[in-house]
Amino acid sequence: MIALPPPKPDILARRTEIVAALLALLPADAVIHETLRMRPYETDGLTAYRQMPLAVVLPSTTEQVAAVVRYCHANGIRMVPRGAGTSLSGGALPLEDAVVIGLMRMNRILEIDFEDRLAVVEAGVTNLGITKAVEHEGFFYAPDPSSQLACMIGGNVNMNSGGAHCLKYGVTANNLLGLKLVTPEGDIVEVGGAHLDHAGYDWLGLLTGSEGMLGIVTEVTVRILRGPEGARAMLAAFKGTEIAGAAVDAIIGSGIIPVALEFMDRPCIHACEAFAHAGYPLDAEAMLIIEVEGSVAEQDALLDRIKEICARFDPISLKVATSAEESMAIWKGRKGAFGAVGRISPDYLCMDGTIPTGELPFVLKRIGEMSTAYGLQVANVFHAGDGNLHPLIMFDANDPDSFHKAETFGAEILRLCVEVGGCLTGEHGVGVEKRDLMPVQFQPHELTQQRAIKTAFDPAWLLNPHKVFPLTEPV
Amino acid sequence: MTDLIAPADEAGVVEAIRAAVAMREPLAIEGHGSKRALLRPVQAARTLTTRGLSGITLYKPTELVLSARAGTPLPEIEAALAEHGQMLAPEPPDTRSLFGAPDPATIGGIVATNLSGPRRITVGAIRDHLLGIRFVNGVGEMVRSGGRVLKNVTGLDLCKLLAGSHGTLGVLTEVTLKVLPAARASATLAIAVPGVAAGVRALSAGLASPYGVTGAALAPAASGATAWLRLEDFPDSVAYRAGRLRADLAARGDVTLLEGAESEALWRGLRDAAPLAAAPEDAIWRISVRPSAAPGVVAALADALGGRVLLDWGGGLVWLAGPATAAAHVAVMQAAAASRGSFTLFRAPAPLRAAVPVLPEEPAALAAIGARVKAALDPHQIFNPGRMRAAA
Structure with missing residues (x-):
C-alpha cells in the first residue's frame, strides 16, 4: 500500500473554523462537509485507495476557485483538485487535511469558433461534451480516452490524456491552445491563448500533464478538427505475438499511419469475445484492429494495402469491415475490453506502461511468465502504433494477499517497461499509484530537479503534495 | 568574437558548465550559431557550443523514433530520414538566408528555438514531436526528461519547458524526436483571392474540409492575394482530394493546381519566408494570432509601416518585414496585444534587439513563477543572460 503524508494536526483541529470560512467564500450549496455527502469524493478510478477529505468545495467560477485557493494558501491548507474522478492512478485521491476543489460545476462552453477551429470551455466540460458541441459542423475534439463520456477536460489537461486515436491525432498536449488557471498562491493567469506557439517559456506544455501540482485549470482553449469523410476498421488475427508485432512494423514501415492500431493478446480476445460476441477468432494468439480514414475509395485503397501486408504474415483471419456497422462490431469487443475482464474477475488493476514497439513480443512473454509465477491472470491490450501497453491484472479485492500480489506484479511489469527503454505511464499518469516507482525511471537528482519546478510554482507544497513524487521533504 | 568552448561530448559539457559556475561566469549557448542573431544579444564573454556533440544515436524507422546529439546538423538528420522515406513533420525553417548564417542549424538549436514550418498547422510544432531530452542544468548535472517512446506522461514534461527556452534553462546534449512517413505525393491549390x-x-475553408490540408499560406499579390492549400498523401488520395477541394473553393477565386517539384519548391520557400524578400536592413517579426484576427493585424501593420507580409498557419502566423525602428516595433507589439496574440522580433540590428522587449511581457504572477523556474534550473544565471528578456 502507498503511504499518504501525515495530516497536519493543527489543520484537523481547525476544521470547523475552516468550513465556516469556506462557507463565507462560497454559496452554501458549494461547500460539502458532512461525512455522508463527502463519501463520493473519497476515491476515484483507483478504488483500492480511499481517503475522506477535510471538506469539498464545488466552485462555479474561476474567481471562486481563486478565493478558495487564496484562503487555503494563507492558512497553509492542502488542496486536491478534482474533475470527474475517473483517474486510474489515484490522481484525485484526497488527503485527510485537504480541501477537495471539484470543478464539475464549471461546465459551460464559452465559445466555439469554426473559422479559427477552436473551442473555449470550462474545466468541468466532459471530453465527449466538446465533440458533441461541434459535431453538427463535422468537427471533433481529437483525444479520446476510454472514459470520454465522463472525464472532464480539466482532468484531461492535468493528466495529458491520450486515447485509441492518438497515433494520428496526438494526445491532449498536442490539441491545446491556451489555459486559464489559478496558481497555488491564488492568482488567476492565462497561458497560451487562441493562437499557436506563444513566445516565451512553454507554460502550456509544462502544465499539461502536471497532475494538478502546479495550478488549478479552470478554462481550456482546445483545437477542434474537421473529421474525415469516413473511417473503417479491419481485423487481422495471427498465430503469434511476434508475428503480429512484425506485421505492425511492416504497416508503419510502408508509410501508412493508421488512425488506430490496437493489439489484443489471447486472454484478452477470449474475454472480449465472451462478453461482446464480436466474432473474434478464438484460435489466434494475437489480433490487430486497424482503422483508416478517408473517402470510401481511399479507405478501400488503404485497407487493400494493409491487407496485402498482413497476408505476408500467415494470418489466421483477415476481416475488412464493409460498412460502418461492421466497423462498430469490430470495435465493440475492444471498447468493452475492461468490462469484459471485469466479467471474468470482479477486480483488476489496469496498468499503463509504454515500451518501444519492437520489444512487445519479449515483454508479453515475460508478463506471461510473471502471471504464472504470481498465480494471477492477465489480459493485454496494447496501442500497438505508439507502444502503450495496458495489462489488466485480475485479482480478488476481498483477499488482501491477492491485492498485494497484484500490486507487486504490476510494479514488476512497469519495471520491465523501463528496463526495455520505455516508461512507467503512457497516459494514465503517475498519481499515487506509480509514485513510489518513480526512482525506477529517474535518478535522485532528476527527481530533485522536477521537485524544484514544483516548488517554483507552489513554494509551500499545498497543491496535491502527495502525488507523482515519492514522499520526502520538499526541496 | 567571444571565447569558444567546444566540448567533444556530454561529459565535456558538464565540465565546462561546472567550471563556469565555479567562476560565476555566464555562457552564451549555441550550436552552429545559425540563429545567433535571433532575440536579444547575449551578455557573455564566452560561448559554449554543442557542435562537437554530433551524430545520430538511434533511428528506428518502424518505431517512428530518432535520437541525435544536439550538435548534429539538420541536413544530416533529414538525409538519414529521407533514406527511409521519413521526415521531421513540423518542417523547421532553414533560416540561413534570413540571418546570413553560413552553417546549417543543429537539431539542438531547432529544439531550443521550437521553430516550426507550414506543416505545424496540422501536425504540431517541434515541441509536439519532442519525445525526450538529455540536458545539462545550471549546476552541471546531466538531467533526462521524457524518453524514446511515443506516449509518456511520467513526471513533469521538461521537454516542453526546454523546447523554445532558447538555451536559457539548460544545455541540450541529445534529443529524441518522433518522425513520420513522408508523403508519397503532394499538390497545392493556388487560389487568386x-x-x-x-x-x-479561403484558408479556413480549406482547413475545415475533410481533406487533410497540410499547409495553408497566403501572400499579397499584384492585385489581391494568393492563397495556397497543400495536400500530401498517397498519389491517388492527393489527386482525389485536390479535385474535391478545387470544386469546393471554386467560388473563392481562380484555382491553379501545382504538383510535384513545383509544389515542393513553393512550400520550401514559404517555410523559409523567401517570398518576404526582406531587404537586409529590414527587421522581421513573426506574429502569432488567431487566424480571423490576421487581416486586422496586416491592415494595421503593412499599411502603416509600408511593410511586406506573408501569412502561414491558415493566417495564424504573420511574417512581417519592415523598418528596423523602435516605432515599428511598438506598432507590432500593439497589434499583437490588440488581437491577444504573441510576437517575436525575429531579426533586427543588435541595438534594436537590445532596446525593446523581443517577446511579449508576462503578467506579474507568471513572471514571478518564471523567475523561480529559471532559478530552479539555472540558479547562478549562467545560461544565455539577456537572451529572452532584459535582466530584471
Whole structure:
C-alpha cells in the first residue's frame, strides 16, 4: 500500500473554523462537509485507495476557485483538485487535511469558433461534451480516452490524456491552445491563448500533464478538427505475438499511419469475445484492429494495402469491415475490453506502461511468465502504433494477499517497461499509484530537479503534495 | 568574437558548465550559431557550443523514433530520414538566408528555438514531436526528461519547458524526436483571392474540409492575394482530394493546381519566408494570432509601416518585414496585444534587439513563477543572460 503524508494536526483541529470560512467564500450549496455527502469524493478510478477529505468545495467560477485557493494558501491548507474522478492512478485521491476543489460545476462552453477551429470551455466540460458541441459542423475534439463520456477536460489537461486515436491525432498536449488557471498562491493567469506557439517559456506544455501540482485549470482553449469523410476498421488475427508485432512494423514501415492500431493478446480476445460476441477468432494468439480514414475509395485503397501486408504474415483471419456497422462490431469487443475482464474477475488493476514497439513480443512473454509465477491472470491490450501497453491484472479485492500480489506484479511489469527503454505511464499518469516507482525511471537528482519546478510554482507544497513524487521533504 | 568552448561530448559539457559556475561566469549557448542573431544579444564573454556533440544515436524507422546529439546538423538528420522515406513533420525553417548564417542549424538549436514550418498547422510544432531530452542544468548535472517512446506522461514534461527556452534553462546534449512517413505525393491549390481577408477565409475553408490540408499560406499579390492549400498523401488520395477541394473553393477565386517539384519548391520557400524578400536592413517579426484576427493585424501593420507580409498557419502566423525602428516595433507589439496574440522580433540590428522587449511581457504572477523556474534550473544565471528578456 502507498503511504499518504501525515495530516497536519493543527489543520484537523481547525476544521470547523475552516468550513465556516469556506462557507463565507462560497454559496452554501458549494461547500460539502458532512461525512455522508463527502463519501463520493473519497476515491476515484483507483478504488483500492480511499481517503475522506477535510471538506469539498464545488466552485462555479474561476474567481471562486481563486478565493478558495487564496484562503487555503494563507492558512497553509492542502488542496486536491478534482474533475470527474475517473483517474486510474489515484490522481484525485484526497488527503485527510485537504480541501477537495471539484470543478464539475464549471461546465459551460464559452465559445466555439469554426473559422479559427477552436473551442473555449470550462474545466468541468466532459471530453465527449466538446465533440458533441461541434459535431453538427463535422468537427471533433481529437483525444479520446476510454472514459470520454465522463472525464472532464480539466482532468484531461492535468493528466495529458491520450486515447485509441492518438497515433494520428496526438494526445491532449498536442490539441491545446491556451489555459486559464489559478496558481497555488491564488492568482488567476492565462497561458497560451487562441493562437499557436506563444513566445516565451512553454507554460502550456509544462502544465499539461502536471497532475494538478502546479495550478488549478479552470478554462481550456482546445483545437477542434474537421473529421474525415469516413473511417473503417479491419481485423487481422495471427498465430503469434511476434508475428503480429512484425506485421505492425511492416504497416508503419510502408508509410501508412493508421488512425488506430490496437493489439489484443489471447486472454484478452477470449474475454472480449465472451462478453461482446464480436466474432473474434478464438484460435489466434494475437489480433490487430486497424482503422483508416478517408473517402470510401481511399479507405478501400488503404485497407487493400494493409491487407496485402498482413497476408505476408500467415494470418489466421483477415476481416475488412464493409460498412460502418461492421466497423462498430469490430470495435465493440475492444471498447468493452475492461468490462469484459471485469466479467471474468470482479477486480483488476489496469496498468499503463509504454515500451518501444519492437520489444512487445519479449515483454508479453515475460508478463506471461510473471502471471504464472504470481498465480494471477492477465489480459493485454496494447496501442500497438505508439507502444502503450495496458495489462489488466485480475485479482480478488476481498483477499488482501491477492491485492498485494497484484500490486507487486504490476510494479514488476512497469519495471520491465523501463528496463526495455520505455516508461512507467503512457497516459494514465503517475498519481499515487506509480509514485513510489518513480526512482525506477529517474535518478535522485532528476527527481530533485522536477521537485524544484514544483516548488517554483507552489513554494509551500499545498497543491496535491502527495502525488507523482515519492514522499520526502520538499526541496 | 567571444571565447569558444567546444566540448567533444556530454561529459565535456558538464565540465565546462561546472567550471563556469565555479567562476560565476555566464555562457552564451549555441550550436552552429545559425540563429545567433535571433532575440536579444547575449551578455557573455564566452560561448559554449554543442557542435562537437554530433551524430545520430538511434533511428528506428518502424518505431517512428530518432535520437541525435544536439550538435548534429539538420541536413544530416533529414538525409538519414529521407533514406527511409521519413521526415521531421513540423518542417523547421532553414533560416540561413534570413540571418546570413553560413552553417546549417543543429537539431539542438531547432529544439531550443521550437521553430516550426507550414506543416505545424496540422501536425504540431517541434515541441509536439519532442519525445525526450538529455540536458545539462545550471549546476552541471546531466538531467533526462521524457524518453524514446511515443506516449509518456511520467513526471513533469521538461521537454516542453526546454523546447523554445532558447538555451536559457539548460544545455541540450541529445534529443529524441518522433518522425513520420513522408508523403508519397503532394499538390497545392493556388487560389487568386481578392485580398487578405478573403484569403484567410479561403484558408479556413480549406482547413475545415475533410481533406487533410497540410499547409495553408497566403501572400499579397499584384492585385489581391494568393492563397495556397497543400495536400500530401498517397498519389491517388492527393489527386482525389485536390479535385474535391478545387470544386469546393471554386467560388473563392481562380484555382491553379501545382504538383510535384513545383509544389515542393513553393512550400520550401514559404517555410523559409523567401517570398518576404526582406531587404537586409529590414527587421522581421513573426506574429502569432488567431487566424480571423490576421487581416486586422496586416491592415494595421503593412499599411502603416509600408511593410511586406506573408501569412502561414491558415493566417495564424504573420511574417512581417519592415523598418528596423523602435516605432515599428511598438506598432507590432500593439497589434499583437490588440488581437491577444504573441510576437517575436525575429531579426533586427543588435541595438534594436537590445532596446525593446523581443517577446511579449508576462503578467506579474507568471513572471514571478518564471523567475523561480529559471532559478530552479539555472540558479547562478549562467545560461544565455539577456537572451529572452532584459535582466530584471
